[in-house]
Amino acid sequence: MPVEEFVAGWISGALGLVLGHPFDTVKVRLQTQTTYQGIIDCMVKTYRHESLLGFFKGMSFPIASIAVVNSVLFGVYSNTLLALTATSHQERWAQPPSYTHVFIAGCTGGFVQAYCLAPFDLIKVRLQNQTEPRARPGSPPPRYRGPVHCAVSICREDGPWGLFRGAWALTLRDTPTLGIYFVTYEWLCRQSTPDRQNPGAATVLVAGGFAGIASWAVATPLDVIKSRMQMGGLKHRVYRGVLDCMVSSARQEGLGVFFRGLTINSARAFPVNAVTFLTYEYLLSSWG
Numbered sequence: 001m002p003v004e005e006f007v008a009g010w011i012s013g014a015l016g017l018v019l020g021h022p023f024d025t026v027k028v029r030l031q032t033q034t035t036y037q038g039i040i041d042c043m044v045k046t047y048r049h050e051s052l053l054g055f056f057k058g059m060s061f062p063i064a065s066i067a068v069v070n071s072v073l074f075g076v077y078s079n080t081l082l083a084l085t086a087t088s089h090q091e092r093w094a095q096p097p098s099y100t101h102v103f104i105a106g107c108t109g110g111f112v113q114a115y116c117l118a119p120f121d122l123i124k125v126r127l128q129n130q131t132e133p134r135a136r137p138g139s140p141p142p143r144y145r146g147p148v149h150c151a152v153s154i155c156r157e158d159g160p161w162g163l164f165r166g167a168w169a170l171t172l173r174d175t176p177t178l179g180i181y182f183v184t185y186e187w188l189c190r191q192s193t194p195d196r197q198n199p200g201a202a203t204v205l206v207a208g209g210f211a212g213i214a215s216w217a218v219a220t221p222l223d224v225i226k227s228r229m230q231m232g233g234l235k236h237r238v239y240r241g242v243l244d245c246m247v248s249s250a251r252q253e254g255l256g257v258f259f260r261g262l263t264i265n266s267a268r269a270f271p272v273n274a275v276t277f278l279t280y281e282y283l284l285s286s287w288g
């Protein structure tokens with residue numbers, strides 16, 4: 001099994017992540033809290049209360065973990081495609097796979113990575129939602145002191161399975177939308193590249209950026225549900241399941257609730273995925 005794809009996925013995921021984390025914090029807060037009027041309001045309040053550091057809460061952990069998850073995604077995707085079409089990454093532009101194969105491989109990658117992502121994503125969301133300013137004498141300490149403390153507390157309170165709270169919503173979010181992600185990327189690259197040639201850097205950046213936007217646009221409704229289920233038991237009520245969370249969120253807040261975070265998700269998705277795909281393609285081509 002070729003391992004370069006896993007390594008390239010790891011490095012490219014880490015670079016994309018740092019770029020996107022401030023957007024991600026604003027998104028999670030908008031989706032799960034009602035104190036903000038919009039993106040700008042949330043940014044201003046976060047900056048005032050918590051300084052620039054507020055935007056980077058919960059990042060140290062994803063940088064290690066999400067990079068691993070990205071490596072699983074790209075590694076499984078590429079190896080599934082290899083199994084389906086018998087073409088390796090090097091030959092892939094010369095002998096392009098069918099979109100059906102790309103979609104199946106993307107969904108497979110999405111499904112497998114969702115389970116690796118679930119505990120890390122849960123911890124990220126819980127830390128991002130702690131809006132207390134940095135420790136000041138006399139102020140109550142935040143519930144979780146950091147990622148490890150957060151993981152240990154969740155295990156203690158809910159058992160080890162507690163770490164998988166929201167995992168089913170995450171799987172539903174990621175399986176089809178990562179299929180869409182790779183299909184969009186392939187399609188855009190092929191549209192702007194002469195037949196059977198490798199796409200140039202600018203094409204990869206733009207195609208990667210739009211692939212990110214397309215997949216996040218479709219994923220946002222389930223992203224809201226996922227984040228809410230992950231917060232269940234803290235500031236939120238505990239939902240009985242994905243359907244219960246959908247119905248009660250829509251009843252209380254209207255259908256617009258499913259699009260919360262869409263603008264910010266798209267603004268984040270372009271740079272993150274442009275850089276992810278560019279790094280990935282660059283690394284693989286330079287390794288031959």
Ligand SMILES: C[N+](C)(C)CCCC[C@H](N)C(=O)O
Binds near residue numbers: 212269
């Ligand atoms: C499938 N869905 C849109 C949910 C996620 C796509 C993940 C791509 C990239 N790691 C990023 O964070 O943007």
